[in-house]
Amino acid sequence: MASSATGRRARASGMSRQETRWAWLFLAPWVIGFLVFTGGPMIASLVLSFTEYDVISAPKFTGLDNYRQLMSDPAVAKSLGNTVFYTALHVPLAMAVSLGLALLLQRVGRASGLFRTIFYLPVMTPAVAVGILFLFLLNGQTGLINAMLALVGVQGPNWTTDPAWIKPGIVLMSLWTLGSTTIIYLAALNNVPRELYEAARIDGASSWRQFRHITVPMISGALFFTLIVNTIASLQLFAEVYTMYFGNRATQESTTDAALFYVVYLFQQAFQFLHMGFASAMAWLLFLIILAITVLQVRVGNRFVYYEGD
């Protein structure tokens, strides 16, 4: 008896070890990829952030100089301010519009597959193409957006040249690619049990109360996830803005501080001015800011988010 139990335990333990080995084997490409392409460069950039390094010559240790410069460089504060402003405007707006679209898609019925595809298609457009497209659409004198505003008697601003309107213009552009968030919300909405709505209707709850007290709590997990992901993506916005305002010599020469986003300035420091050490320090500051915001969001979010199985 005892020997058969020991044998079963030994077999189970052997299988477990085998499964573990297989698990590591399947995980290996991602683990190796992370170590080589993310973890390694992160450590390298941390080391470089304490040096003066122009890519060509060997790095020179400068202690905390780059971090001190971060505090004194007005362009760092300006670019960070622009990025935070954009994030504060873009994230809630993107979430609200995506949720609205998902609610509409849920009601479309049979044709929802077609509309899902249509709403998702812009996500497939390369960021560079989106940037160029919106440079034309947002043109204050000849752009389509101001032409449409003119139809309702509104004289649109110079979206691409007036510093006060550049960031709102970029936010407008960012709403082009809401497909992913919309699809996530649609999936979450479809998972809300119908009987909850039926019970609420029997109790005489209005549509708004059903939305407020059933829909929002039940999809709060999806809302929370997109809040975090969109915040991180917004703080790292680069390709579209770079294409619009820094993509070629002509745009670069006549752009304003209003379009200087944090990662754009980081890129300029690294590859235009060859201050790779300073750019590394900028990258680490951004990493810490994102980490702090995400931790805060998780702490606050956990109080309001409903997870299945809670």
Add this chain to the structure above:
Amino acid sequence: MQVKVTEGGFDEQQFLSAVASGAPPDLVYVDREIIGTYAARGAIQPLDECISSAQIDMGQYRPAAVQQVTVDGKVYGIPEFYSVRVMMIGNKAVRDAGLSPAEVDTTDWSKLAGMAEKLTVTEGGKLKRIGFDPKIPEFLPLWVKANGGALLSEDGRTAQLNAPKVVEALTTTAGIVQASGGWGKLKSLRDSFDFFGAKNQFAKDQLGAFPMEDWYLNVLAEASPDVDITVAPFKDRQGNPLTFVTGSAWAVPKGAKNPDAACRFAKTMTEASTWVAAARARAEARAKKDLPFTGLYSGNKVADEQVFGEVYKPSGDAKFDDAVQTVLAVQEVAFATPPSPAGAEFQKAWQDAVNRVLTGQMEPAEALERAQGEAQAALDKAAGG
């Protein structure tokens, strides 16, 4: 010799990564304005040995081009194109304003804003024609030189951005922009130009006048040969023709495996016979399409003499024929910005200042004072000071 070319424009990031990893290309084709920075960083190598071993006659190149590739007495690049600026004037705009092309003259700065206003057309709050685009920030060095100043000292080490001559040039040109519709509208309309197409700003009467590089003549001759323009020299405040030159150069990166072959290639690409062959090819291509040939403008003076002596023939279209003569004449009075160890940062500092003024964020003196601090700090750091 087998040559493998990376297609597309020069990619700074790709180039620096290649140099840093010890596997650079043998030869790069870059703007002469960046040569000073790359030389200071050690990304490219001096060509003195290459010049003597390949027997390259540096005397054949135009002095302003050679100055741009010479750092601390050493030559770091072999000059290629030589692009100068001239005034391009839309004749219809000028006639509509009751002016003549000769009156679109940059000598008397007190008249420029008024002239720009006359040439500007606005309808229903929309800018339809930019009167006079002074092309700032890009051409600020030209305006400053016309005012007797310079943005940078001769040795490329001292910024002079807060000098009164610079402040005055920026104040004047910002005033021209304001008179031409204001920066917001001007730039929006400029961004919508079909610059390289048949419906370009002159063909559509969207621009009165602007200073522009000579290569644009080739564009107009091909895209809209019937366009009604006049080309005239840009003038300084004493009424003397003046132009600002830029262009490209061949440079050999640090660690290049075949510097000798690279050197011979640069020599071949920039010698007179090559330019003549290129000019012939372009002239023939134009002739086949029955379009005017407006010449090639190189950094090689000997080559230009041969191109314009042997290949170029006046087309019979007076506006282009006169334009070619204007370009050739102003080449003799061209100036270039000196090479600087922090070229990109220096340029960004003064361009940011101009943009802050144009967008109404700062006054010229304040913006240039800030730029002076930024630029000098970058120059000092790059020079190891």
